[in-house]
Amino acid sequence: MPGPAFLRGERVTLRPPEDEDLDFLQRTHNDPDVRRSMPRVHPQNREATREEYVEGFDESVGLLICDGADDDGERGEGEAAADPERLGFCALFRMDADSGRAEVGAWLAPDAEGQGYATEALSLLIDYAFAERRLHRLNAGRLATNDRSAALLERLRFVEEGRREDFYFVGGEYVDRVEYGLLASDWDGA
Numbered sequence: 001m002p003g004p005a006f007l008r009g010e011r012v013t014l015r016p017p018e019d020e021d022l023d024f025l026q027r028t029h030n031d032p033d034v035r036r037s038m039p040r041v042h043p044q045n046r047e048a049t050r051e052e053y054v055e056g057f058d059e060s061v062g063l064l065i066c067d068g069a070d071d072d073g074e075r076g077e078g079e080a081a082a083d084p085e086r087l088g089f090c091a092l093f094r095m096d097a098d099s100g101r102a103e104v105g106a107w108l109a110p111d112a113e114g115q116g117y118a119t120e121a122l123s124l125l126i127d128y129a130f131a132e133r134r135l136h137r138l139n140a141g142r143l144a145t146n147d148r149s150a151a152l153l154e155r156l157r158f159v160e161e162g163r164r165e166d167f168y169f170v171g172g173e174y175v176d177r178v179e180y181g182l183l184a185s186d187w188d189g190a
Contacts, residue, residue, distance in 0.1 A: 006063055007124040012087065012117055014063035014124055017053045021064055022046055024086040024109075025053045033110045037146045039168040039175075053089065060093040061128075065108065065121045087112040090121050092129055092138075100136035102129060118152055123189065126156065130184040137183050143168060144176035158182045 003020075005013040017025060026049040028034055035041075044052070053062060065088040088108035095102040104125060106118050129135045140158055142149035154160075158180035167177035 005066075007128055009068070009120045009124050011068040012120050012124070013066045013068060014090065014121060015066060017062065017064045017089070019050070019054065021086060022049055022054070025049050025064075025089065028088070028107070028109045029053075031110065034107055036171065037143065037149065038107060039143065039170055041170070059095045059097075060091055060102075061125075062089065062091040062093070063121075063125065064088075065090055065106070065112075065117060067117075087117050088121070090118075090125050092125060092133070092135075094139075095133075095135075100134065101139060102133075102135055103139045103141070104129070105140065113148070119155055122152070122156055126182070126187060127189060130187055135184065137181060140180040140182075141177050142180070143170060144178050145170075150178070153180045156182070157186055157188075159186075 003015045003018050005015050007014040026044060026046055029040070029044050029049060029052075056062070064086060066085045067087060086109070088106060090104070090106035092102045092104055104122065106122055106125075108118055126138060129138055138158075140153055142153065144163065159182065160178060161181045162179045164177040164179065166174035168175045
């Protein structure tokens with residue numbers, strides 16, 4: 001696995017993205033199945049991918065989600081990977097240290113969906129946000145049409161707090177943004 005793990009769970013590791021990850025990031029970011037769940041309308045070339053995912057995180061924390069392979073690349077019994085080891089991306093962004101809040105988001109490659117990787121990755125990131133960064137609150141948003149994200153956020157104990165009508169234009173139609181929040185006092189490591 002290129003680069004050291006920053007956070008390690010039972011089945012996934014989170015690490016900073018590097019240039020070796022650009023092919024995966026660009027291909028997956030541009031994948032119509034991935035874009036359908038996000039408000040992404042513009043194609044992204046390699047340089048734009050580098051700017052967003054490798055260079056674009058100043059105060060934010062962007063981490064590549066990888067399978068739980070050991071550093072020598074060996075996987076445990078029954079563990080699978082979408083692109084032998086890269087599964088997706090998650091981030092803490094729009095950080096406001098004065099108010100103790102940030103936004104959290106994630107996406108997975110289509111082959112990695114539905115296997116619990118996003119739940120574990122975001123749990124690690126949430127633990128980090130509350131325990132190590134001493135944040136008080138995390139915000140998240142989803143397209144109203146993205147039922148998988150709704151289930152994920154609710155599983156992680158985020159609470160739906162509101163809706164912004166016709167917030168995004170995706171797939172030729174306006175779509176609402178559903179807002180969620182999670183307080184540190186409500187997190188028990190889902």
